[in-house]
Amino acid sequence: MSLADPDHFPLGAGRPQERPLATTSVVIYATLVLLALAIPRGLVNWSRNFDPNPLQELLMRTALELQSVSRDLGVNWPYVRGRELFLRITGKRDD
Secondary structure, eight states: OOOOTTTTOOOSOOOOOOOOHHHHHHHHHHHHHHHHHSSSSHHHHHHSSSSSSHHHHHHHHHHHHHHHHHHHHHTTTHHOOOOOOOOHTTOOOOO
16 A cells, blocks of 8 residues: 655545635634634733834724724623633632
8 A cells, every 4th residue: 555645636626716825815814803803802912012112002002992892892702701700710810
């Protein structure tokens, strides 16, 4: 028994994508936007780690606005419930 040539895999069912890199980019960026909406606190905390400058201030304002929109739309409820559960189980405080 010999191994198949890894450089020549047979094509799967269906038509191959015409622009696989563009499709992959869209999926990656859409995932990042979804994470920014679902877990906006992460973006706020990340923006706090930069040295103070005009760009950091813009990023912080944008992150806080995104956090507000996420809260108003209720998109972040899984994160909020999970964080409450984590704090209750571990006995830690939300600082």
